Amino acid sequence: xxxxxxxAILIGGIIEIFPMVMIESNVPRIESVxxxxxxxxxxxxxxxxxxxxxxxxxxxxxFRSETERYGEYSKSGExxxxxxxxxxxxxxxxxxxxxxxxxxxxxxxxxxxxxxSISPGSIMPPYPWMIRDELSLDLLPKxxxxxxxxxxxxxxxxxxxxxxxxxxxxxxxxxxxxKDGIEMDGLEKKEIIAMIAxxxxxxxxxxxxxxxxx
Amino acid sequence: xxxxxxxxxxxxxxxxFAYATMIWGLVGMLVGLIIALQLIFPQLNxxxxxxxxxxxxxxxxxxxxxxxxxNGIFTGVYYSLQRLLKARMFSKVLxxxxxxxxxxxxxxxxxxxxxxxxxxxEYAELEWPIDLxxxxxxxxxxxxxxxxxxxxxxxxxxxAIWFYIATWVTVTVLHVGNNLELPVSAFKSxxxxxxxxxxxxQWWYGxxxxxxxxxxxxxxxxxxxxxxxxxxxxxxxxxxxxxFWALIFIYIWAGPHHLLYTSLPDWAQxxxxxxxxxxxxxxxxxxxxxxxxxxxxxxxVRQDPILKFMVVAVTAYGMSTFEGPMLSLKSVNAISHxxxxxxxxxxxxxxxxxxxxxxxxxxxxxxRLFSTKLYSEKLANTHxxxxxxxxxxxxxxxxxxxxxxxxxxxEFTPDGFLKYGNFLETVTQILPMYAxxxxxxxxxxxxxxxxxxxxxRRSAPARSLATKQPKRLHWLARMACTKANTGTAGWKEGLxxxxxxxx
Ligand code: HEM
Ligand code: HEM
Numbered sequence: 001x002x003x004x005x006x007x008a009i010l011i012g013g014i015i016e017i018f019p020m021v022m023i024e025s026n027v028p029r030i031e032s033v034x035x036x037x038x039x040x041x042x043x044x045x046x047x048x049x050x051x052x053x054x055x056x057x058x059x060x061x062x063f064r065s066e067t068e069r070y071g072e073y074s075k076s077g078e079x080x081x082x083x084x085x086x087x088x089x090x091x092x093x094x095x096x097x098x099x100x101x102x103x104x105x106x107x108x109x110x111x112x113x114x115x116x117s118i119s120p121g122s123i124m125p126p127y128p129w130m131i132r133d134e135l136s137l138d139l140l141p142k143x144x145x146x147x148x149x150x151x152x153x154x155x156x157x158x159x160x161x162x163x164x165x166x167x168x169x170x171x172x173x174x175x176x177x178x179k180d181g182i183e184m185d186g187l188e189k190k191e192i193i194a195m196i197a198x199x200x201x202x203x204x205x206x207x208x209x210x211x212x213x214x
Numbered sequence: 215x216x217x218x219x220x221x222x223x224x225x226x227x228x229x230x231f232a233y234a235t236m237i238w239g240l241v242g243m244l245v246g247l248i249i250a251l252q253l254i255f256p257q258l259n260x261x262x263x264x265x266x267x268x269x270x271x272x273x274x275x276x277x278x279x280x281x282x283x284x285n286g287i288f289t290g291v292y293y294s295l296q297r298l299l300k301a302r303m304f305s306k307v308l309x310x311x312x313x314x315x316x317x318x319x320x321x322x323x324x325x326x327x328x329x330x331x332x333x334x335x336e337y338a339e340l341e342w343p344i345d346l347x348x349x350x351x352x353x354x355x356x357x358x359x360x361x362x363x364x365x366x367x368x369x370x371x372x373x374a375i376w377f378y379i380a381t382w383v384t385v386t387v388l389h390v391g392n393n394l395e396l397p398v399s400a401f402k403s404x405x406x407x408x409x410x411x412x413x414x415x416q417w418w419y420g421x422x423x424x425x426x427x428x429x430x431x432x433x434x435x436x437x438x439x440x441x442x443x444x445x446x447x448x449x450x451x452x453x454x455x456x457x458f459w460a461l462i463f464i465y466i467w468a469g470p471h472h473l474l475y476t477s478l479p480d481w482a483q484x485x486x487x488x489x490x491x492x493x494x495x496x497x498x499x500x501x502x503x504x505x506x507x508x509x510x511x512x513x514x515v516r517q518d519p520i521l522k523f524m525v526v527a528v529t530a531y532g533m534s535t536f537e538g539p540m541l542s543l544k545s546v547n548a549i550s551h552x553x554x555x556x557x558x559x560x561x562x563x564x565x566x567x568x569x570x571x572x573x574x575x576x577x578x579x580x581x582r583l584f585s586t587k588l589y590s591e592k593l594a595n596t597h598x599x600x601x602x603x604x605x606x607x608x609x610x611x612x613x614x615x616x617x618x619x620x621x622x623x624x625e626f627t628p629d630g631f632l633k634y635g636n637f638l639e640t641v642t643q644i645l646p647m648y649a650x651x652x653x654x655x656x657x658x659x660x661x662x663x664x665x666x667x668x669x670x671r672r673s674a675p676a677r678s679l680a681t682k683q684p685k686r687l688h689w690l691a692r693m694a695c696t697k698a699n700t701g702t703a704g705w706k707e708g709l710x711x712x713x714x715x716x717x
Binding site for chain 2: 002008012015016020026027048050053057059061064065069075084085086088089091093116119122128139142146151
């Protein structure tokens, strides 16, 4: 009984999962898809922490109504560095798979601080703590190492310069925000910077930057 | 079935699980109510990270599934297993380990999820140290269950127990499979598989969390408690065996119906759809077997709140397992996916099937566990009606919201532009439906009437006939009680019973 039940429930799982994991052609590679930068990774982990996935999908389905609204439909090869995947199952807010480059950095800054000020009537929660709290980068080297173990092609030894890399990118984002008139002490050290870096990266691997701001 | 030999059975553990079910049910659904409100009033996020929508939503799902339904399962299993096997639980230590371990895990979840410590996989959000604890407690439960089965005094294994066994085995496999992670720190890990593969494994898990946590154990409970409450044998024992095997075999395949039209390869999507459509047969086999068990007892259903709860539960099961295969058709899923239609489907199953079967079971169990009488049938009936209205107020507006929004997303102007290019328009349109859902949240409150039955007994230990009822009894409850009793025995006698005799 116990044995039969075990066999019965194993068959389906094995037949579906094994080919998926073993056979490469099930996930065609896309040359231009690159791993996340350390800062983007930090932003992504923040996206996970805040549960944005409860309201936002990252999966453009191949319908005209969706490609019209969001852009090019999603390909499996775009997700090969996504641990965990963030496709979501509910669109209380719009899909974010192609949001990178859609708005300037300062738009995201103001929107995360108070969505209602940018989109009147929005039901997205405000995230003031991302602007208040400092970003912790301490775990980055460990994260890079773990991801490399799992197969993300970060070069050997990259974890040693990951933090410096993140800081450099953070300064660039903060610079752009300053240009748009957002002044704040220690802006480049805040969590929001990583969040913006991640959001601006989304979907851009296969989307030419120029076309992005229409 | 089993002759009741009360003094042999361990009822304390059943009582504990029953308490836990009732507490966590209240807590988990209150969190549901809070997030439902947050969806209308974003100010209710208060600008506090720990109580913002994105962090509370997984707390709601975990609390209702693993704390409310989970403890509900264990209540029923620990009660029925002992009776069906004519044996006390294998080990008191393991029983207690299971109980306290499970509650500790729930508390850990309630602490870590608001802190944003999550591995994100839906219904498996807890981070790896808690995953390990779950595995340990689950194995404890397994040993306890199989130990009891081994030392049973009854040769035959009733079909309810088959469902319990399948549940245990499958949850073990799923839990391990979906939580293969590489820890980075004490509360952060990355899953071994990425992207599409991660998605497939997650929904192999996610769908079967529904199947083997919200469905098979509850079918087991149905097969024990429904015949008990109706005082009739199961309609067809053969049918129960056939649909058992079909169900557990087919269920496992259906996961990809959560990923239709995504980047998952087509062959996997098609497998998911085909098996999901086949699922209707064994599911309805279970439903019909439940409903037909009541043949010839329908007059009692009209009066007995316990049977009412169970009938609606089984019907809701039938509805959601009819709707599910429909949602698995690609053309329907193109409309329903990502909308509130899914949420409506979820809560028909959750509130109707799981919620009402739990309440029916508890109304049947509590008087037996606490050797008392149901405090008031009227109160239980009121619970039933408010609950039923709650489900309707929850589900109907959400279906409406789902259809409305999906149509708006897909509508083009004659010139070929999106009619509602601004996503926000499609959100504000459905806010009134979200408000109605909050009204449906009244589903929660009558659960208190279950507490009343326990409390009313506790507050009045061994009262002699001559002493009056303590003042603490609410007048409403007394009225209800009086009314409930007048029907059968005349109002004078009813009054007497309620004010002087009730234990
Ligand atoms: C009256 C009580 C309840 C209320 C007010 C409530 C409210 C909610 C809300 C507002 C959501 C989020 C929907 C969204 O994303 O738009 C939700 C999701 C969910 N609830 Fe409930 N809920 C209640 C009871 C329950 C119960 C008893 C269960 C299970 C046994 C349950 C299971 C779930 C699940 C699984 C989801 C996630 C659905 C998905 O991701 O597609 N809920 N609930
Ligand atoms: C024959 C049985 C069933 C089938 C074939 C089925 C099928 C489906 C489908 C196609 C979806 C939509 C996935 C999507 O578009 O995202 C879904 C979602 C869901 N169903 Fe069912 N369903 C069945 C029974 C049930 C029952 C009885 C329950 C609960 C007690 C339930 C709970 C859920 C939950 C919680 C979700 C939401 C998952 C998520 O997106 O987070 N289902 N189901």
